[in-house]
Amino acid sequence: MLRIYRRMWAVNWSEQWQYRANLMMYLFYWLVSPIVYLAVWTTVAREQGSVGGLTANDFITYYLTLLIVDTLTSEITIHLVAYKIQDGTLSGDLLKPIHPILTHVLVNNLAFKALTLIALVPIWLVLGLLFAPDFSGVTIQSLLLAVPAIALGFAVSFLLGATITCVAFWTTRVHALNEFYYALIVLFSGQFVPLDLMPRLVQDIAQFLPFQLFKYFPIQLILGKQPPELIARNFLLGLLWFGIALLIFRWVWRNGVKRFSAVGA
């Protein structure tokens, strides 16, 4: 099995490398939103001194950390699999004696992540110089704590994303559902705005949903802003959601494949 993953890695890494120009374009595309929100909030924070308890520096460190965390926990499964379900080319993958999503697609995601991260580093450093963040809240412990949180965040994000993509087995077109899912992520994960600033109701609901595991929770861990009782609670929440996501995905996959009739192939 390990040999299979090593092979997958070699294939997917070279594929990502081949499309590196494309990747750079997507990177720039994806960078604009966080920078725009960062600029807006720091302007407000500078005018007012602080916003909801957060100073300009809090916003700067939040968004700069978000750039890294987002790269590590996001997933692109729908772009890799949806078209295969729709035009029937998934049949080829299904014939192989390995699970297409848990091997090839997973490793593709990881290779994309790795190359994006490499390309991101110089840009991130330039942004650091431009915005001059004060990262004094970050310690070795906080970084170490964030590692399992990020791994958990990616695992849940990947499984949920794959589940959404697999709805295509039933509905063929998944674009609308995916956009709705993305809107939920944006609302509850602290993607555009730190959860601290969202209305009380949104914050309360977010406590039970998995989305904050993708962005807000790891970011706050890194910045050293999570009280110990919340850390334990959120890790447990993460494990619970991992279990749920795994079960849902397995059910959706098994039943989806049974229904798959390779329309178009």
Added chain:
Amino acid sequence: MHSLRLLVTLLKLNIQQELAYRADTLINIALSLMWLGWELLSLSIIFSNTATLGGWGPGELVALLGVWRLVNTLMAAIIWPNTERFNASVRDGSLDYTLLMPVNSLLLISLSRVVIWRVWDVLLAATLIVVGIGMSGGATSPLSLLSFLALAASGTLVIYSLWVVLIALTFWFVKFDNNVTILQALMDAGRYPATVYPPWLRLIITFVVPVAVATTVPLQALRGDLGWWQVLLFLAVGAAAMLVASQVWRAGVSRYSGASS
């Protein structure tokens, strides 16, 4: 008038195409409303924490959101779908047939695909603008309203011209699939007035990809911030951009030697 009849035909074709996917249209409208809800929520979060944003009040930002949505809708309804068609036609050689037709090739390429349901977004955007102007309280003179409309049109022309130049680059650099991604990316920066951003970002969205010219500038005219010579200047920029773009396009087409031999 030839072109006008062509436009009408293209519109009819696109409407027919979309009527076949009614459920899709409803879902798209629902999604559009959902994103509008999110945008208004973020504005309300900002304004529950501050009275002004870089000197702009809530009504003005709602109007700016409307202007931005207007430009963005035109992008989504016309520019992006036609870019995909253009790139595909370059790759598979059908661009040759397009260029051979006895019509202005730029017109055909720009408007062969129009996403009809987006007209709903245009209505939403117009509503936002009207509501925003009302909220900001200040009475707008007919002159500032006129210059607002003219500058919005001119700003859209600037972005359209940039798009034409970007896709025309395909005539020189054949493998250039992501030609308009940078334009698409920086559109997001038009949501907020350019005065809010740090200087380097302001420079980029004014001179490199002039999103600010299409969003912030018309809004400034509406508020009466711009002198008449500035309005004329920006209108001239729009006209000049269109001229440059059509020249670049003409140069590109004459350079094009066909896809197959």
